[in-house]
Structures are given as C-alpha cells and as structure tokens.
Amino acid sequence: MLKDLKEQVYQANMALPDYGLVVFTWGNVSGIDREKELIVIKPSGVDYKDLTPDKMVVVDFDGKIVEGDLKPSSDTATHIELYKHFKDIKGVVHTHSPWAVSFAQAGIDIPAAGTTHADYFYGDIPVTRPMKKDEIETEYEKQTGTVIIETFEERQINPNDMPGVLVNDHGPFTWGSSPDNAVHNSVVLEQVAEMTYHGMQLNREGVRMDQHLLDKHFLRKHGKDAYYGQK
Amino acid sequence: MLKDLKEQVYQANMALPDYGLVVFTWGNVSGIDREKELIVIKPSGVDYKDLTPDKMVVVDFDGKIVEGDLKPSSDTATHIELYKHFKDIKGVVHTHSPWAVSFAQAGIDIPAAGTTHADYFYGDIPVTRPMKKDEIETEYEKQTGTVIIETFEERQINPNDMPGVLVNDHGPFTWGSSPDNAVHNSVVLEQVAEMTYHGMQLNREGVRMDQHLLDKHFLRKHGKDAYYGQK
C-alpha cells in the first residue's frame, strides 16, 4: 500500500546524508496520506545504506503499525502530533544537523537576520521551552510534539509561514508540503543557522532585519502575489 | 543570438555550485554585450543541474526579454542597474555565500585585513545602508542596485578597484571583466570574509592592514605596473 508515498519518503530520507544533515542514523523523514490518515516513516535505527522503499513503516494516528516488519522511528509520536495539529503539512523531518542543534542547545531562537531566512521563514525560528520532568518521563516523544504546538499557539505563529522549530536542548524539526519540501526546509534552516551564528558573533545586537524587508522577501516567494521562479 | 556569451554565462553559473558558493538556486550570473547593450542572465529558480546554455535569457536595459522562453532571474533589475552605472564591468554575480552573508547580516564592512584581500579589493568591502520601506515596496530589485551605486558614490569608491559589495541583510554582489572573472571575485570575497571573520575574533581592533601594504599588493596585480603572473 501507499507505494508512491513510500518511494517519496525513502528518497527524502536518502537526501539527508547527501545534504550533510545527518551522521549515522540521526534523522528521519515521514510523509502523510491525508485522506487515509496514514503516515509513512523511516524505521528506527536502520542505516541509510540499508534502507529501501519497502522498509518504510506505515502507521496510523494512534501510532499503530498498519504495515511493515520493522519498528518505526522512535520519534514517530512527535511526527503524529505535528500532522494532527498542523493540518496542511504533508512531510516532516527531524535531524541533529549541527548548526541548528547549536541554537537548540543554547536555547535561543534563530533571529530573522536576512533575506535567505526571510525567503522561507516568516520571523524568528522559535525554540521551545525546556520540557518538564513529567513530560519527559511519560510519553516523551508525544509530549515533544505537544510542546512544539504549544510554542506555536502561545506565540501565535502560523506553521504554514514558519516551517520549522528548534526543540530545546535537542534539535530541529521541519515540515512542508511534501517529504521533499520538508527536507528542503531542513537544508535552509541549517544554512540560516550557520550564517546567523556568525553574524551574531560580529554584531550580536545588530543582526535582526527590518520588518518590511522580511515581509517583502517572504511574500515574494509565498502567497498569491509571489513572483519568484517560473510561473 | 549571443551564442558565445550564453555559453560563458552558462559556464559561470555552473561554477557557482562547484565552488560551494550556492545551495539550491541561490545565485545567478550575468554577462553583457556592451555594443548591443544586451544582458544574458540565468533564468529564475531553475536548478543548476537543469541549466543549459539555451536556457539563458537575453534582456535589454529596460528589463524586457529579447530572447528566451523562461523568466529571467528575479534579481535581473539589480544586474541592469550595475551595468548601467559601472560602465567597465562585463559580468555580475549574486550569491548567498555563507561568510559574505554573515557580514551582510551583521551590517558591517569587511575590513581590509591582509594581502589576500589587497590582491583583489582596494580597501574595505562596503556594506550598503539598510533599504527604506518605500525602496523595498516599489521596484525593490532596481532599488537594490540604486543603493549599491549610492554607496560607491558617497564613499567615493571606484568600482573597478572594488569589484564587490555586501547588500545589507542580504548578501554579496561581485562583478568583473567577464562573467568568469566576476565568479572569481565572488570566490575571493567568500575566502576573505572567512579569514577576516576569524581574525576579528582573535583581535577585533588589530585586523586592519597598513595602507602601504594594501597599495603594494593591489598595484602588484592591477594597473600599469603590475608584475604578478605571466607577462
């Protein structure tokens, strides 16, 4: 079942090492069939070189395995929470990419500092609050999703305009209109983290960009008046 | 038309990912036929792997497409402004190369700190002032060119001696005697930004080089008494 989606999710997973976003098995990509409410995700702890489309695992919104011989990614419950609450997204990526993790470990947002950022992320990329002891001890992976959603609600951020987050002392999750698009956003987030880190070392107080430049660049590529690219 | 120039511009665009200056489609190179006043430029948002010389777009000084089935780079109006005002240049490059962007986002010049810099850039590499709301909202890409030219005029910098600039909170533009030479200057600017960043972390106040060393190195490679290289 879901042969096409498995292929897409497989290709998107394989792109992670190609883009230098993961070492070993430190990353996972999923995709969703919104009609069937079924999620296809990488199996847990399997080397990228041993992956095949057939090894992708299909789970439902309760995390139950619907198809597949392997255990799904240990982060599956986080993916499910994101799909449940961010209704438009169709792909989710989690990595430990080093620049994004540096901000996550520092516990600070990546400030919107320039047009590269603004082309994809409409505002500062938020870091979640530290998780509480009981959140960590009970249903940790699900609670990781809950704290992401709480962050977006409390700060009134639209996940369609902000396709990524930093989980405190952990690392980035990104999402998008497809598994491939979610990987794309993961690459951008890593680049932006690297450039903004260095800008902050040069001029900590001066890196934040003006709001009208942020508006211009985000809306040049997104929304009804977008004019970047072909057609 | 302009078959040779299209080939040059194509090759120069393809060099950007080879030198590690771009990810995805974040860069563009153009060249100009000064007699015909026609500019050849990369199409907008097309992957480097899908480029061919035939896909290059030809535009005139008004930005009108003279030849080509695709939309030209969204930065075309900036390129045109540079060609109009910097009369000697024959190639222009724009990238989001990470070290140069770090300075652009910090909003500070790259100080002339050593002989690598002085071999190519005769003084601090300038960063433009932040653009104003109305400049961003109306003819943004053209105004980006205007603010570059304003920077060179107000600071009395000769663009032939300073083949690059940082657009505030955005990234670098470089130029040169050909599309290939403009790419060369883009590589140098990125290297110089990396080295000077680290020098500034070691000794912020002490990185600026002496004027006579700057003179020596720039003039050793440029102008009538140059003696670097063959003949």
Place this chain on the structure above:
Amino acid sequence: MLKDLKEQVYQANMALPDYGLVVFTWGNVSGIDREKELIVIKPSGVDYKDLTPDKMVVVDFDGKIVEGDLKPSSDTATHIELYKHFKDIKGVVHTHSPWAVSFAQAGIDIPAAGTTHADYFYGDIPVTRPMKKDEIETEYEKQTGTVIIETFEERQINPNDMPGVLVNDHGPFTWGSSPDNAVHNSVVLEQVAEMTYHGMQLNREGVRMDQHLLDKHFLRKHGKDAYYGQK
C-alpha cells in the same frame, strides 16, 4: 593468530580517515581478546594507505610484542592501561580530531548540552588534569592512562556510561564494546564537541541540559529498558 580481531582492528583504523577524524597518521585503534589478554593495535607512524590486516601488531599486557614485524603505536601503553582498568571495554581509539582537541587544549569538560550527547555520554565528558613533570618524563604513555583512570575514579564516573575522555592539552580517547563501536563513539564525541562549542559561544551559561532529559535519552538507548532501534 587472532585473524578476525586483526581484520576488525584494521577496518576500524581505516574508518578514521573516512570519518575525517585524522590527518596523516594521527590516530590509532586497538582491540582486545579478553580471554587471551592480547591486544591488537595499529603499527606506529604507518600511513593508512599502507596498512593491511597483517601489519597489525599483537602485544600482551606488559606491552611485549607477541606477533608482528613492526613497532606498535607509540600510544600502546595508554591503551593497555585502559584495558586493564576498564574491564568491559573491547576497543580503544585515540585521535587528534579537531573539535575534541579544541576542548582538550582549553582544558575544559564538554558539558552535556543536548540529546545527541545524552544518547551516548551520560554526563559531561571529562578532561584530565595536566600531567606532572615526572609523569611526563617517566613512562609518559602509561601515565597518560593512569591519569585517565584517576579522573574516572575521583569523579566517580562509570566508564561504561562514559565511553570517552579528553587528555589535557592532548586529545580524545574513546572506547566501546568493539573496535568499531569505539570508532563510533569517537565520531559522536567530535560532533558533540562541535555543536557544544557553538552553543557555548551563543549562551555560555545556558548550554547545560536538565538532568531528567539526560537520564531519559541515555536510558532510552542503554540499559535494560532501552527501546531505540530494532529489537
């Protein structure tokens, strides 16, 4: 003798340049046959490209060569001390990987700053005290092992929960359940050092993670209740 172990140790040594952990001959891996109390280790100062499984050297717990035509790694005595005192380990790696060395040269622990760290290292990765003049002048390499063991004893760290250490002003040693697993831990240590370095520049006081998050991640992958990976 020990044909399988030689092959394992050879493969683990060859992985060091593949992972970018060494330049020239700056690294060595060993493995142990616990029953025979024999150690297989890389020969001293031999280029990786010239290594073969046959060139691995077999030594006993006194450092005496039991088999092999070449001198063993100059760090052999350190490896032996680690095997003698850390009874469960079966592989040891030493490198001069740059991020780990940066912390070793700064003489500071790598603080447990996030889940990547916590998945492998149960607490701050310790740096040893500087060695004393007489320790350096007499049996230096053996004393290097002694000071590592002293660090673990004084700070009451279990080497099974902390598979690595930074030798002050020198570099990292890691270990594990096999030569390959020790290399794996060396890769992780280098990644963690890189990410935590950058986190510390962003927020020096704020990088240390909460204890319950550290517990969660370490125990999710280690010990009787581990649930990461396949079975």
Place this chain on the structure above:
Amino acid sequence: MLKDLKEQVYQANMALPDYGLVVFTWGNVSGIDREKELIVIKPSGVDYKDLTPDKMVVVDFDGKIVEGDLKPSSDTATHIELYKHFKDIKGVVHTHSPWAVSFAQAGIDIPAAGTTHADYFYGDIPVTRPMKKDEIETEYEKQTGTVIIETFEERQINPNDMPGVLVNDHGPFTWGSSPDNAVHNSVVLEQVAEMTYHGMQLNREGVRMDQHLLDKHFLRKHGKDAYYGQK
C-alpha cells in the same frame, strides 16, 4: 637539469590543492639543490591543473633564471632569503591557508597549546612585525624574507625546531627537509591554527601548554632520542 628535484617540487605543488591549502594559484613550493645552489620553484600565476614538472623554473641565489620559459613565482625572492639564512632547509612552501592567515591578519603568534603542535613546532609559531613603508616599496619580496629572519634572530628561535612562520597581515611560510616535508608542515600548521583558534575562544588565557609536555612531544619525534614511528 635537476629532473628529480623538478619532479619533487611539482608533486609538492600539486599536493597543496589536494590538502585544501590553496584556491586558485595562491601558493607555491620550492626545493633546493644545496650543492649547486640552485632553486626549483613554481611559475607565477599558473593554474595547478596546467602545471607539469617541465614548467618548474630554476633560479640561482641572485634570482636569475637559469632554466625555464616562464617567470618564477612572485614570492621567489622570499624563498631565496630563507634558503640563504636557514642553511639546513631543503624545501619552502607559501600558502594563504585560511586558519593560518587568520592568525597572521590578527598579528598574533599561534601559542603552543597541545601535543599536535608540540610534535612539530617547538614553541609558539611566531608572527613577524608589520613591515615598514620603505621595506614594502623597495624589494618587497626580499624584505619579506629579511623580516622573517630578523624575527628568528631576535627571538632566538632555531628554524630547525620551528619550521614555519606567519608573515604579518599576509600568511604562512613553512619549510623542511624536502619540498614534501615542507608541505607536511604546512598542513600541520593549518590544523594547529584551527584547533588553537577554537581553544582560545573557549579559554583564552588557558590554552598555553606546560613546557615539559612541549619538550616531551617535540623530542619524542625529533633529535637523537626520538622513538616515534618505525626504526
């Protein structure tokens, strides 16, 4: 003439881009025949991909071309000064490798911070004083050599124990027992600069290593009691 030495110098030049020490033509290696007092050096401004052993230029101690159709490296006069005054060296390398240049531009020594450094460089790697206006304007490249030699004399450093230097606001020169060995030292200097830079950001005052550890490591690999490597 000097066919073997040309081959050695050619190979050593080609190693520079392989080790990532140069971009474009920013580096040169020479070798010397001490009996004939003839120096073989890279031609000026020629791309590495166009080099052949035959294109190497032979010059004497006055800088006169003894053989070769191309102009020698613009840095030839510096190489000659080093060979004249440092009697034991047989190869010289100049690069603009980024980490070494960062220290050169900051105008500070690379402090001896750990055993990687101590294995090759017996003390802090010195930076020269800034050159004076008249030194730069008259016989600049020769004076660059003079200021290096002055640095070693005034600070009483033995060039056989310290095979490299940073020219202020310029970059590194290294040397050694052969062209290949000089390249080796250039690779090490770059690695050491990178690691010590990061150590200094973590603990500026605490990076300098103890003298007895420096003695131990340098003498373990150099001099009559060396015991590292085979034989």
